[in-house]
Amino acid sequence: MKKVAFYTLGCKLNYSETSTISRMFEEKGYKKVDFNDTPDIFIINTCSVTENADKKCHKIVREARAISPDGYVAIIGCYAQLKPKEISEIPGVDAVLGAAEKFRLHELLDGFVRKPDAQVFASEINEAKRFNTSYSANDRTRTFLKVQDGCDYSCTFCTIPLARGNSRSDSIANIIETAREIAATEVREIVLTGVNTGDFGLQDGKRVERFIDLIKALDEVEGIDRFRISSIEPNLLTDEIIEFVASSKKFVPHFHIPLQSGSNKILRLMRRRYQRELYVERVTKIKALMPHCCIGVDVIVGFPGETQEDFLETYQFLNDIDISYLHVFTYSERENTLAATMEGIVPGNHRADRSKMLHILSDKKRRKFYDDNLGKEGTVLFENDVENGMMHGFTENYIRVSAKYDPILINELKAVKLISVNSIGHVEVEEADTEILKHLPQHRL
Numbered sequence: 001m002k003k004v005a006f007y008t009l010g011c012k013l014n015y016s017e018t019s020t021i022s023r024m025f026e027e028k029g030y031k032k033v034d035f036n037d038t039p040d041i042f043i044i045n046t047c048s049v050t051e052n053a054d055k056k057c058h059k060i061v062r063e064a065r066a067i068s069p070d071g072y073v074a075i076i077g078c079y080a081q082l083k084p085k086e087i088s089e090i091p092g093v094d095a096v097l098g099a100a101e102k103f104r105l106h107e108l109l110d111g112f113v114r115k116p117d118a119q120v121f122a123s124e125i126n127e128a129k130r131f132n133t134s135y136s137a138n139d140r141t142r143t144f145l146k147v148q149d150g151c152d153y154s155c156t157f158c159t160i161p162l163a164r165g166n167s168r169s170d171s172i173a174n175i176i177e178t179a180r181e182i183a184a185t186e187v188r189e190i191v192l193t194g195v196n197t198g199d200f201g202l203q204d205g206k207r208v209e210r211f212i213d214l215i216k217a218l219d220e221v222e223g224i225d226r227f228r229i230s231s232i233e234p235n236l237l238t239d240e241i242i243e244f245v246a247s248s249k250k251f252v253p254h255f256h257i258p259l260q261s262g263s264n265k266i267l268r269l270m271r272r273r274y275q276r277e278l279y280v281e282r283v284t285k286i287k288a289l290m291p292h293c294c295i296g297v298d299v300i301v302g303f304p305g306e307t308q309e310d311f312l313e314t315y316q317f318l319n320d321i322d323i324s325y326l327h328v329f330t331y332s333e334r335e336n337t338l339a340a341t342m343e344g345i346v347p348g349n350h351r352a353d354r355s356k357m358l359h360i361l362s363d364k365k366r367r368k369f370y371d372d373n374l375g376k377e378g379t380v381l382f383e384n385d386v387e388n389g390m391m392h393g394f395t396e397n398y399i400r401v402s403a404k405y406d407p408i409l410i411n412e413l414k415a416v417k418l419i420s421v422n423s424i425g426h427v428e429v430e431e432a433d434t435e436i437l438k439h440l441p442q443h444r445l
């Protein structure tokens with residue numbers, strides 16, 4: 001039996017795709033092994049957003065070669081689509097497959113037999129039209145299910161549309177079937193992922209379905225206790241979606257909404273499709289219906305043209321708005337993007353200072369959100385990890401909880417009362433009255 005190992009860089013989408021490709025290998029009789037377990041084949045799924053993607057790729061290829069000198073090394077993923085030739089020249093690489101080819105490894109790399117030169121299969125990105133259903137399966141509690149891929153927006157800093165192609169989606173019928181398949185594996189929570197998830201519904205360039213209808217249909221799937229929306233653009237997060245989540249049985253009160261900047265000038269330079277006023281409106285609507293909803297925010301510091309005043313405007317905006325945590329990204333130039341040609345380059349030390357300030361603000365926001373929830377009841381989905389005798393899990397509104405390790409609780413939803421924030425910033429809990437919890441929608445607790 002030939003052995004295959006996988007290495008994944010980047011986002012949840014890459015992880016769900018690696019998982020699906022690994023299942024394809026297993027169905028064909030290959031054995032999935034760890035990277036160090038002398039595999040016959042290595043599949044490295046790359047990311048174009050990762051800092052130093054090229055260096056990382058070189059390093060992993062070198063490691064693979066050292067582990068299995070005669071092993072077959074194939075590179076797939078966003079970086080493979082953007083730089084196929086460059087990657088094919090890395091010593092030790094046997095094949096490079098682009099976005100349209102990565103799910104056709106078996107067909108294209110006949111028998112995974114090494115050739116003197118690396119083979120490259122990378123069509124132009126506009127050839128990537130197919131949607132490939134993917135979901136992650138490394139974790140018993142939670143699965144990342146890809147419902148949408150690609151993006152038709154043109155944010156000036158972003159290479160994702162070049163690496164993943166146009167927006168396209170799975171069909172609602174197929175997603176429901178996949179969710180049922182996942183439910184049969186006893187996974188309790190599904191996280192809906194995509195490049196631009198809220199743009200769900202395009203098939204072959206035509207809008208045939210709507211995100212709101214997808215979430216309404218998923219809410220009825222038996223066997224899954226929770227659905228989470230990984231991230232949604234503010235301009236696509238409609239009142240209808242917010243209202244549905246507020247009344248839903250299974251969609252949890254947690255939104256992750258990219259902002260990127262709190263300065264309208266910078267938002268325009270980024271070619272984002274909203275201004276800061278819309279963001280405030282969305283957060284106000286959510287909080288009016290779900291006061292304990294968790295709201296995460298993506299923000300970029302150091303975009304070209306961002307003066308200290310513009311940054312302080314973002315800082316003040318985030319300080320004033322009722323959000324729960326930040327994901328802070330430091331801008332870095334990417335080839336083939338408009339932003340990389342813009343004036344007003346922000347020096348590296350200013351980028352670093354701004355990032356630091358927002359990381360501190362994020363900690364402050366998270367702590368306040370946790371404090372505001374103390375004394376309330378909720379449900380925790382406990383995960384399969386132990387650290388110093390403690391286990392962890394998340395509430396429906398994404399509060400990280402610690403409790404004394406008890407194997408019986410793994411992959412169980414447990415009703416708890418939130419008691420205090422401990423020294424590592426997790427919330428400690430005590431058992432709650434399950435009878436009360438049974439009758440209440442989760443986010444009303």
Ligand code: SF4
Pocket residue numbers: 151152153154155158159160161195196233
């Ligand atoms: S919405 Fe903008 S940032 Fe997000 S993937 Fe599309 S182009 Fe990139």
